[in-house]
Amino acid sequence: MTGSRDLEPSQVPFFPNVFFNNQFKAKPQWPGKDANLTGQTAIVTGSNVGMGYEAALQLLGLKLSHLILAVRSVEKGQHAASQMREKYPYAKIDVWAIDLFSYDSIQAFAKKADVELSRIDIVILNAGRARFEYHKVDRTGHEESFQVNYLSTILLLILLLPVLKAKRTAGRPAHVTIASAALTLDAKFIHRGKTPLFPALDAPENFDRDDSYRVGKLLAQMFLWNLVDYVSADDVIVNLADPAFVRGTDFARDLKGSAVVRTLFGLFGLIAGRSPKLGASCYIDAVVNKGKESHGCFLMSWKAHPFPPLLYTTEGKAVTQRVWEETLAEFEFAGARQKIESMKA
Template sequence: MVDKWTAEDVPDQRGRVAVVTGANTGIGFETAKVLAARGAAVVLAVRDTAKGERAAGRITAAAPSADVTVRHLDLTSLDSVRAAADQLRAGLPRIDLLINNAGVMYTPKSTTADGFELQLGTNHLGHFALTGLLLDRMLTVEGSRVVTVSSLAHDLRAAIDLNDLQWERRSYSRVGAYGQSKLANLQFTYELQRRLAEKSPTVAVAAHPGLASTELIRNSVFVVRTFVRAFNPLISQPADRGALPTLRAATDPDVRGGEYYGPRGLRELRGYPVRVRSNRLSHDEFLQRGLWAASEELTGVTFPV
């Protein structure tokens, strides 16, 4: 595999269709911009369609021939997820790439429209439901991939408590809840890959951006925001570099299902994208299956695999 993989290594994407959640800003925007510039038809699935239209305008300004559309998707509402999936299914006979990128981070304790803890509901359950509702548009498409964006935080005070996924019995921790949601992203990827392995050319892959300069940090506690801002040039990387692990997971021909990509630098904070390892809990098959069953029950969405 290429050691210093960059956006210039993204293969020609003409003829491919990509759906990118949270694509109006940050990692999602940079991912969508590169895919569109390489010829993919890209759908920006976003909560704020006005911001999405502005993002689409920036993409087409840089690449006038880019094929970019905007669709409304609010991952905090299963009704919105279902409506978005219905609209996408009606307009897209095939999907080559589904990039589950959107997310929230370190939010105060609150719930989604369906009563789910906000970080789990947005980062995992919303994407779980969206993937299940769109997967049949991918299962016969050679080279199709579901790429889910996780985080280094999957190993930071993170655990999957199947008896208290919604933090109703524990004292709420912003950090712990975010870590749980990012650990869930990985467990979802690995369980989905196991289900896909012998039945479809579609594969499931995960990625993380390291420490990237995006809007996500806005909900962090004061000391974290202060530290990151003070040392930002030394420990983080811009959003376009943070998008590279996602782009590699989505487009590198050498990628295999069940792999995980992140920066290769010190503690995976920054650097060129390479295959990396996730923690032991992420590979716990009992927890993977338990989370899957709980996610199906909570969302009411079952998968065609």
């Protein structure tokens, strides 16, 4: 089985070429006519708007039986669910609260899934955050995009893994896909040499409006590099999917500056951005079309893609190990190391 870490390192001499090919030349891989999710249960985070909402719709369109909308605002989630129920009245659609700024909320969500769900087949960890200025999460002390895009997403993944293994259909693995980004291929990650690493990523003076987002997504690739040594594809298939640059997702809602800047950003989205339907199809491809061969893969343009070159180097492997250890230390309160070790049993 060939995951992304077994591919030749990605070579990106000129990132705009990658962006152009990914946005305009890649061919979508839609589910086949025989794709049918009847009887299956799926969880989608950040699913009241944008790509999460569209991914949920596409799952329902494949006759998904039970959908969990995992959202921060239950009120907004219920509004989204009511729209979905009108179109797909046969499906059971529940709205569960999860606040990715709160470790207590994440733990409560995972416990609820374990107690209340008899079956879980698909998890799409779509929820994310892009900030254009430094913000700290008071409850954890971490920089906000680092918190949501990496730490909270990975904690939820770790907590759900044993649940997914226990509640998968006999003889068939559960699927988890994590929202990733082609921008990781262009990450500078200038603070990667810091030990410990996480405090450097939290420091206000180190915040970079462009690179901090990229680094958060890169860290998830680093974590997956090690995780596949513990998680069998026979139990849970875990991959990362890049939806590319998608318009209409409120990505730039925090963008400060003149109306001209915001207008230009919006026009760029209209010209170059994928539709939410096309972007979300990358998630659906990852959990419906792709099988065990995608375990440990970074999926870009609907196919397995190598990780950024750094991860294959001696320096990158040392940083990857540091990320692994600091992540498990961060989540010692939740028994993260034990939960991951249990996946080998």
